[in-house]
Amino acid sequence: MNSKLGRIFQIDNQQTSIRTEMLAGLTSFITIAYIIAVNGAILSNAGMPYEAATIATVFSALVGCMLMAFWAKSPLILAPGMGDNAFFVFTLVFSFGLTWQQALAAVLIAGIVFFLVSMTKGAVYLSKKIPTSMIHAMTAGIGLFIGFLGLKNGGVIVASEGTFVQLASLRDPHVLTTLLTLVIVVPLFLRGVRGNFLIGIIAGTIIGILLGIVDFSQMGSFQFSMAGYDQVFFAFDFSQLHSFQFWIAVFSLSMVIIFANMGAQLGMLPDTSKFRRSFQANSLSIIAASMFGCSPTTTAAEGAAGIAAGGRSGLTPFIAGLLFIPALFLIPILKIIPSSAIAPVLIVVGCLMIQGMKHVKLDDFTEAFPAYLMIAIMPLTFSIVNGIAFGFIAYPIVKIVTGRRQEVSGAMYVIAALFLVYFILGVK
Template sequence: MNRSIFERLFNIQENGSTFRREILAGIVSYFTIVYITVVNSLILSEAGIPFNGAIVATIVTSAASCILMGFFANVPIILVPGMGLNALFAYTMVQGMGLSWQSALSAVFVSGAIFAFIAFTRFSKVISDSIPNSLKEGISVGLGLFLMFLGLEKGGLITKSASSLLALGSFSDPKVIATALTFIIAISLFIKNVPGSFLITIIAGSIIAYCLGIISFSGVSFKGMDVSSYGDVFMSLSFAEAGRFDFWVAVFIMTMVLVFENIGLVHGHVNSIKRPGQYQKAFQATGISVLISGLAGSSPTVATVETAAGIASGGRTGLTSVITGILFIVSILFIPVIKVIPDSAIAPILIIIGILMMENIKNLNFGDFSESVPAILIIAMIPFTFSIADGMAIGFIMYPILKIVIGKAKEVSPVLYIIGVLFLAYFIISTIS
């Protein structure tokens, strides 16, 4: 590779990084999020999309979106189909509302068009400026706690309990042992600032899992997979059901979730690399990627929380995202191999990233309950409801209510009042539908 070309394209040195660090961060980002190719496809198949076609749609959407983010916004944000939004697509829009999956893809496309309109007009800045810092910090911390929760659950360290909501996983389970051992390796490497610590963790975690009999490499093939069914998925969106009320309810709910979830995620990521000036372009790229999702045949993308893995590995520019996108393209040849990477190798990375994101809680003003309580509700409800959108909604509704109660209604911008009402409508419409 000609490093000078990439230096000019991404201003690597100017942004405090190196070519090697960006490549490594892109690889780490990929291995941290690659599980989405299988998980998202399984959920999309529940909506009726052919499984192999859903895998290709997920890969195409993720690759195109990451590369777009890298070149357009020059930030290391990873865009892939969002967990929760894929469930909304399959279980609410298709199975619950009775839309065909082709119509649901059209709803994704329309939501993307509305999202892009907001992102490319002054509405984006107006909305962003209207959100107080306490809520933004609450979102960042809530996402960190959510990521930590996902890691603990994925690694088996916490599990469902018959007598309570959660319980400690059993150390008689090889998966739990593998996760614990891999976490010790991961945190040791991270504390010592070992280059490529997360990538080493994934490799070491996979070896540990193999030694404990959790995974097997027998039957792994490098022949790739049949992609012919993707012809039935690509550009298959249909507006035949656009006259139905449920179609527009689905568009409303999805747009609400997309806009406000990504506001929180994008803000958190650009602030973590100390490049808040790139927020607007990153937000715009996210809007365009949702349009791509509908055309490519997938549920919509989000600026995933796993982006923090690449950032923690030193990624500071769009080259990180581009490398991740390229690896998604290549991965179509290695799906059987990717499936072998165990959860116990990924979970420790998610836990560490979650811990890092939670440090922002120190920025909350606990002397003013009207500021701290809505933020704390967001922090608690994002992981406890297992929904970023629901957690944010509760905080955004409570903030203006508390300000009114203490006689500080004028501190709340008109836009934030509208956002609060829209989130309340989101809950009402979701309940009715």
């Protein structure tokens, strides 16, 4: 058995062992398992049934990991991602006004665009033509948006007529649950405890029970059932294909998933010769996720824990993928997890993502200002695409007025023009 696994995943050529790879797979799963509870909760904001969205999350992660295991033979983990789920709900659905079924159609088309790019030299071309400051600012802006979302969902920040937002009462049990859970999650994360987010969510649920905010009436039978999953499986609605707004949504989503995954993979892969196939596996997993009824899968940053544990081959995601299957039987428990137990995870993940700002040349105003606009506009307009649009429009403008137009590629002018049309036509 060991020799067969070794041949399938080419372990002998990776200076690793089956035992190391299995432990790496377990480590990766433990660090990313929180997404099973979090993704369903976020997608339900768009009107998707929680149980069905959670099943779709598990299937998407399973297939994503298997694609990475057998096609790319790479140690990276593919699962529905933070940032991508927020983009799906708050940009595609809330900002562009698509239904979640139409948003799934947009994910499918964006996944196909991603695949076409991954099969050509387009990925290399785009990686050279889009300024790295814009890519990192995009990640940082989404991070700030996710952090804001966590504070909002946790009840810490509430609406105010006079100041738009304000701090909620710290005596509120939902706020207390969020803050106490955050006090637990941050030290666990800083100490590198495996499964820190998962432990934090469990602790937050217990705190929520003690403070009386957990509704046990939502818990159903522990018998796994696919009932209701047909509501999201292949639930595409292509009725907006004629709409300019729909294609701007597809364009914006394509930008986010292509560049976010490109940066993550190049930064995490121990062997960059596996990049092209890993990139292709990523694109195929997004297409599969849309069919399952899920937001886009992504190269999980948490997979870095498995790589740090020695993961070098496709056996790492294979093991991680298999471990998602038992989670299907835990959906009744996942349903009672309060948003205040999940919010701290969003806050910490937001902090991790905003660190991308350190790669922006802040001492160069022509690089810093577009990045700053992108990061500020996302949470303040509650729209990821608005932030991206402001950043990409501002970039060529500040370069031109400072006499540095040679630093702007043709691709950047085209992208800026498209986003300008997006605003002129009054797309919401």
